[in-house]
Amino acid sequence: MATLGMIEYADAGPEVRAVYDDIMATRKTDWINNFWKALAHDPATLRRTWESVKQIMAPGALDPLTKELIYVAVSATNLCGYCIASHTSGARKAGMTPEMFAELMAVVGMANETNRLASGYQVEIDERFRT
Amino acid sequence: MATLGMIEYADAGPEVRAVYDDIMATRKTDWINNFWKALAHDPATLRRTWESVKQIMAPGALDPLTKELIYVAVSATNLCGYCIASHTSGARKAGMTPEMFAELMAVVGMANETNRLASGYQVEIDERFRT
Amino acid sequence: MATLGMIEYADAGPEVRAVYDDIMATRKTDWINNFWKALAHDPATLRRTWESVKQIMAPGALDPLTKELIYVAVSATNLCGYCIASHTSGARKAGMTPEMFAELMAVVGMANETNRLASGYQVEIDERFRT
Amino acid sequence: MATLGMIEYADAGPEVRAVYDDIMATRKTDWINNFWKALAHDPATLRRTWESVKQIMAPGALDPLTKELIYVAVSATNLCGYCIASHTSGARKAGMTPEMFAELMAVVGMANETNRLASGYQVEIDERFRT
Amino acid sequence: MATLGMIEYADAGPEVRAVYDDIMATRKTDWINNFWKALAHDPATLRRTWESVKQIMAPGALDPLTKELIYVAVSATNLCGYCIASHTSGARKAGMTPEMFAELMAVVGMANETNRLASGYQVEIDERFRT
Amino acid sequence: MATLGMIEYADAGPEVRAVYDDIMATRKTDWINNFWKALAHDPATLRRTWESVKQIMAPGALDPLTKELIYVAVSATNLCGYCIASHTSGARKAGMTPEMFAELMAVVGMANETNRLASGYQVEIDERFRT
Numbered sequence: 138m139a140t141l142g143m144i145e146y147a148d149a150g151p152e153v154r155a156v157y158d159d160i161m162a163t164r165k166t167d168w169i170n171n172f173w174k175a176l177a178h179d180p181a182t183l184r185r186t187w188e189s190v191k192q193i194m195a196p197g198a199l200d201p202l203t204k205e206l207i208y209v210a211v212s213a214t215n216l217c218g219y220c221i222a223s224h225t226s227g228a229r230k231a232g233m234t235p236e237m238f239a240e241l242m243a244v245v246g247m248a249n250e251t252n253r254l255a256s257g258y259q260v261e262i263d264e265r266f267r268t
Numbered sequence: 269m270a271t272l273g274m275i276e277y278a279d280a281g282p283e284v285r286a287v288y289d290d291i292m293a294t295r296k297t298d299w300i301n302n303f304w305k306a307l308a309h310d311p312a313t314l315r316r317t318w319e320s321v322k323q324i325m326a327p328g329a330l331d332p333l334t335k336e337l338i339y340v341a342v343s344a345t346n347l348c349g350y351c352i353a354s355h356t357s358g359a360r361k362a363g364m365t366p367e368m369f370a371e372l373m374a375v376v377g378m379a380n381e382t383n384r385l386a387s388g389y390q391v392e393i394d395e396r397f398r399t
Numbered sequence: 400m401a402t403l404g405m406i407e408y409a410d411a412g413p414e415v416r417a418v419y420d421d422i423m424a425t426r427k428t429d430w431i432n433n434f435w436k437a438l439a440h441d442p443a444t445l446r447r448t449w450e451s452v453k454q455i456m457a458p459g460a461l462d463p464l465t466k467e468l469i470y471v472a473v474s475a476t477n478l479c480g481y482c483i484a485s486h487t488s489g490a491r492k493a494g495m496t497p498e499m500f501a502e503l504m505a506v507v508g509m510a511n512e513t514n515r516l517a518s519g520y521q522v523e524i525d526e527r528f529r530t
Numbered sequence: 531m532a533t534l535g536m537i538e539y540a541d542a543g544p545e546v547r548a549v550y551d552d553i554m555a556t557r558k559t560d561w562i563n564n565f566w567k568a569l570a571h572d573p574a575t576l577r578r579t580w581e582s583v584k585q586i587m588a589p590g591a592l593d594p595l596t597k598e599l600i601y602v603a604v605s606a607t608n609l610c611g612y613c614i615a616s617h618t619s620g621a622r623k624a625g626m627t628p629e630m631f632a633e634l635m636a637v638v639g640m641a642n643e644t645n646r647l648a649s650g651y652q653v654e655i656d657e658r659f660r661t
Numbered sequence: 662m663a664t665l666g667m668i669e670y671a672d673a674g675p676e677v678r679a680v681y682d683d684i685m686a687t688r689k690t691d692w693i694n695n696f697w698k699a700l701a702h703d704p705a706t707l708r709r710t711w712e713s714v715k716q717i718m719a720p721g722a723l724d725p726l727t728k729e730l731i732y733v734a735v736s737a738t739n740l741c742g743y744c745i746a747s748h749t750s751g752a753r754k755a756g757m758t759p760e761m762f763a764e765l766m767a768v769v770g771m772a773n774e775t776n777r778l779a780s781g782y783q784v785e786i787d788e789r790f791r792t
Numbered sequence: 793m794a795t796l797g798m799i800e801y802a803d804a805g806p807e808v809r810a811v812y813d814d815i816m817a818t819r820k821t822d823w824i825n826n827f828w829k830a831l832a833h834d835p836a837t838l839r840r841t842w843e844s845v846k847q848i849m850a851p852g853a854l855d856p857l858t859k860e861l862i863y864v865a866v867s868a869t870n871l872c873g874y875c876i877a878s879h880t881s882g883a884r885k886a887g888m889t890p891e892m893f894a895e896l897m898a899v900v901g902m903a904n905e906t907n908r909l910a911s912g913y914q915v916e917i918d919e920r921f922r923t
Contacts, residue, residue, distance in 0.1 A: 141389070168396070172382070175389040179632035185716065186382065186639075189709060193374045198367035203334055204375050210338045211379035213519035214345045216872055217609055219386040220379070221519060222397040236329035239834035242519045243324045244335050246841075248342035248351070250512035251303070251317065255350040257475035257483060257504045258272070258306040265299070266353040310501035316844060317508075323840065344650035347741055348478055352650060370703035373650045377710075381643035388606035388614060388635045403913070430920070434906070437913040441763035444770075447585065448906065451578060455898045460891035465858055466899050472862045473903035476869045479740055481910040482903070484921040498853035505848045506859050510866035510875070513827070513841065517874040520796070520830040527823070528877040534782070561789070565775070568782040572894035579775065579901075586767045591760035596727055597768050600734045604772035607738045610871055612779040613772070615790040629722035636717045637728050641735035641744070644696070644710065648743040651665070651699040658692070659746040737912035745912060766912045774905035781868035781876060781897045 143174035152180045156187050163191060170223060202231040210245045274305035283311045287318050294322060301354060333362040341376045405436035414442045418449050425453060432485060464493040472507045536567035545573045549580050556584060563616060595624040603638045667698035676704045680711050687715060694747060726755040734769045798829035807835045811842050818846060825878060857886040865900045 146157055146169065156177075157169050176183040194204050205228035212220035225238070233241075277288055277300065287308075288300050307314040325335050336359035343351035356369070364372075408419055408431065418439075419431050438445040456466050467490035474482035487500070495503075539550055539562065549570075550562050569576040587597050598621035605613035618631070626634075670681055670693065680701075681693050700707040718728050729752035736744035749762070757765075801812055801824065811832075812824050831838040849859050860883035867875035880893070888896075 170394045170396070171391045172386055172389075175391045176385065178389075178628065179635070181716070182385070182632060182636050182639075185636075185713060186385065189378060189713070190382070192705070192709065193371070193378050197371050198365060199337075199371045199375075203337065204371070206330075206334065207338060207341045207372065207375045208379045209519070210341045211345050211376055212383055213515050214342050215380070215383045215609060216514070216518040216870060217383040217386060218518070218521070219391050219393055220383050221521060222393045224379075225521075226397050234329060235833065239837060240324070240328050240330045240335070241338060242516055242834070243837050243840075244330075244338045245342055245519060246512040246516045246837075247320060247324050248339045248355075249346070249515045250508040251321070252343055252346045252348040252351050252478070253475050253511045254307065254313070254317065254504055254508045255303055255348060256478040256480070257471070257507060258303075258309075259480070259483060259487075260302050260306045260350050262350055262353045263301045266301070266357050309497065310504070312847070313501060313505050313508075316505075316847065320840060320844070323836070340650070344646050346478060347645070347649040347739060349649070349652070352652060356652075366702065370706060373647055373703070374706050374709075376650055377643040377647045377706075380646045381639040383609070384606050384642045385635055385639045387609040387611070388602070388638060390611070390614060390618075432918045432921070433915045434910055434913075437915045438909065440759065440913075441766070443585070444763060444767050444909070447582060447767075448770075448909065451582070451902060452906070454574075454578065455895070455902050459895050460889060461861075461895045461899075465861065466895070468854075468858065468862060469865045469896060469899045470903045472865045473869050473900055474907055476866050477740060477904070477907045479907040479910060481915050481917055482907050484917045486903075488921050496853060502848070502852050502854045502859070503862060506854075506862045507866055509844060509848050510863045510879075511870070513845070514867055514870045514872040514875050516831065516837070516841065517827055517872060520827075520833075522826045522830045522874050524874055524877045525825045528825070528881050563787045563790070564784050565779055565782075568784045569778065571782075571890065572897070575778070575894060575898050575901075578898075579778065582771060583775070586764070586771050590764050591758060592730075592764045592768075596730065597764070599723075599727065600730060600765060600768045601772045603731045603734045604738050604769055605776055607735050608773070608776045608871060610776040610779060612784050612786055613776050615786045617772075619790050627722060633717070633721050633723045633728070634731060637723075637731045638735055640713060640717050641732045641748075642739070644714070645736055645739045645741040645744050647700065647706070647710065648696055648741060651696075651702075653695045653699045653743050655743055655746045656694045659694070659750050733912070737908050740907070740911040742911070742914070745914060749914075766909055769912060770905040770909045773908045774901040776871070777868050777904045778897055778901045780871040780873070781864070781900060783873070783876060783880075 141175065141178050143171055144177035145174065149177060150180070153177045153183060156180075156183050159191075160187060172219065172223065202228065202233060205231045206233065206237070206241050209241060210248075213242070213245050214249060272306065272309055274302055275308035276305065280308060281311070284308045284314060287311075287314050290322075291318060303350065303354065333359065333364060336362045337364065337368070337372050340372060341379075344373070344376050345380060403437065403440055405433055406439035407436065411439060412442070415439045415445060418442075418445050421453075422449060434481065434485065464490065464495060467493045468495065468499070468503050471503060472510075475504070475507050476511060534568065534571050536564055537570035538567065542570060543573070546570045546576060549573075549576050552584075553580060565612065565616065595621065595626060598624045599626065599630070599634050602634060603641075606635070606638050607642060665699065665702050667695055668701035669698065673701060674704070677701045677707060680704075680707050683715075684711060696743065696747065726752065726757060729755045730757065730761070730765050733765060734772075737766070737769050738773060796830065796833055798826055799832035800829065804832060805835070808832045808838060811835075811838050814846075815842060827874065827878065857883065857888060860886045861888065861892070861896050864896060865903075868897070868900050869904060 160169060161167055205224055208224040209228055212224055291300060292298055336355055339355040340359055343355055422431060423429055438448060467486055470486040471490055474486055553562060554560055598617055601617040602621055605617055685691055729748055732748040733752055736748055815824060816822055860879055863879040864883055867879055
């Protein structure tokens with residue numbers, strides 16, 4: 138964060154370090170990206186957000202790659218530069234091929250287009266979709 | 269569409285009917301949902317949109333279920349009521365279980381939250397994500 | 400507004416009535432739509448908003464129809480049901496034909512699609528566009 | 531603005547200078563930020579926007595700090611980099627502490643999450659909220 | 662939720678009931694609104710979301726009323742009908758007067774306007790806002 | 793694209809070159825902007841997107857300048873930096889004067905403001921707008 142700066146491991150208190158340690162252990166890496174170093178200014182949000190992300194992105198009915206694809210889809214829809222960069226990277230680590238990325242972008246673009254066509258044409262929800 | 273009305277098959281010209289026929293054949297159904305009946309007021313957009321959707325949503329590097337999940341993720345992010353209803357229905361037909369839907373929503377919610385934390389904290393993109 | 404109700408002319412104070420009168424005179428109509436009747440709960444915002452709309456939507460370098468088309472484009476992008484309905488109506492009164500509406504929707508849909516392709520692909524601004 | 535450039539006080543005409551003078555007098559500063567220097571390309575919008583901001587952000591039923599917090603909340607939701615930077619600065623000047631900023635971000639993140647859960651789950655408005 | 666239905670207390674399992682009980686105890690009410698009854702289809706998200714909301718909306722550096730105002734600001738920016746209705750209700754219970762609501766809306770409207778002016782004019786962040 | 797790089801003409805295969813050639817011929821220029829060079833990583837999306845843009849932005853019931861103005865309006869609403877830069881440039885080439893740009897921005901800003909006032913005040917659609 139430009140005005141706050143990032144909190145590095147060496148400068149972090151024990152509460153923040155505990156989260157950093159868990160991030161690195163869970164992700165099997167020795168590196169913390171800027172998002173968490175910025176949130177570290179608020180240890181409560183850092184912990185809550187990490188715990189939620191850890192729980193939500195774990196394998197379940199959907200596999201980790203599918204979850205990362207969904208994360209990129211939301212981030213591209215919101216035009217969040219940071220999130221697109223970090224989760225595109227995450228999706229690649231989870232197995233996203235260039236062909237998958239290309240199809241992901243095509244679906245995201247199309248959905249954003251038809252969302253506006255549906256609203257602009259004031260389309261009413263079909264009864265079949267309500268039951 | 270409230271002010272334009274929907275164009276039913278019986279009232280459609282040959283250009284619109286050809287698209288309707290292709291939609292029903294491709295989807296193996298005898299039913300056209302309101303989105304297409306509204307677009308039918310503009311046959312050029314109807315055809316172009318359907319051809320794009322047909323091409324993009326076909327099986328490829330991503331399977332049809334994953335594509336429907338992404339479509340719902342975008343639609344929920346944009347708060348498009350029509351699109352959420354229609355593509356949640358489509359995702360179910362493609363095999364989405366209640367457990368998958370629950371996880372999809374959890375990821376969409378979390379991504380929308382962290383998108384704003386990243387912007388609000390003015391987090392800069394890590395060099396590692398740029399290369 | 401569901402919980403506040405609309406303020407009708409008969410129930411309005413002189414400050415609100417003055418704005419209502421000006422809206423009807425400017426638009427050459429005897430009717431006030433719900434947007435203004437809701438804002439009337441806050442006469443300062445009612446007046447300020449109306450004065451701004453009146454000034455901005457007046458003929459200038461852009462004609463009133465073009466301005467209404469832009470208003471619909473923004474409203475469809477934001478999925479604002481009320482604003483789409485009211486400004487589509489306004490655009491028709493200003494001369495929008497069904498063909499114009501169809502092309503407007505096509506451009507709005509396409510722009511929303513390419514906005515996300517540009518963000519998802521992390522496209523950098525060309526130097527030529529900066530100078 | 532990259533392609534238009536900023537209009538500095540020395541280069542401004544009397545209409546723009548009058549607004550700049552009022553901004554500096556109202557804010558008790560000798561400095562004009564880029565937003566206004568860009569709007570100065572359109573003196574009518576410069577004046578209208580400044581008059582509206584001045585009126586709306588003045589102390590009233592809500593104090594100036596609360597108004598700046600709301601401004602940051604909207605800007606973070608829209609991912610407006612410029613507005614986040616300028617209004618976070620403004621909020622600090624109005625008394626926002628790091629603890630307040632942290633809680634502001636937490637609420638903004640949570641609201642953006644639950645907005646999408648509400649839409650994705652197609653939650654209907656409770657009757658109690660309508661009356 | 663139209664297609665899933667709401668899960669009432671009488672039909673809920675012990676995990677969901679425990680959350681419902683905590684919501685009613687925390688809010689000193691005997692009533693659960695639809696948002697939670699829809700999330701109850703996924704007990705994990707129900708619990709996580711409630712725990713987060715409970716923690717974030719508790720009094721802290723910002724008082725509960727300010728937090729509700731921020732919640733409404735985000736919801737209005739996203740055009741989330743459900744969230745606007747529920748949190749406007751919540752803000753009123755927390756002490757929001759009609760005058761406060763009016764000023765809240767004015768700030769939200771203005772911020773959404775200037776966010777787009779800043780982006781459309783391609784305004785660069787002032788150096789002073791970066792340090 | 794930062795992580796993918798741009799595909800220059802010299803490095804492109806025949807499918808991509810054919811699209812590049814058509815872009816340059818249609819636009820009467822010898823230059824391809826980054827958007828297309830990024831999409832070239834997916835020739836199918838490159839072709840489909842270009843064909844759609846070419847068809848939609850051609851003169852019709854709306855002239856090319858009006859279409860570019862609408863494109864800028866959507867892009868500014870979405871805060872898409874790339875798209876604002878490229879389509880503001882395109883609008884200028886199509887004849888947009890500084891006065892037109894100023895009015896365009898004023899309408900975009902106002903529409904984004906009133907969209908949120910309409911949602912925040914929960915304004916119901918007038919019957920007259922439905923028929």
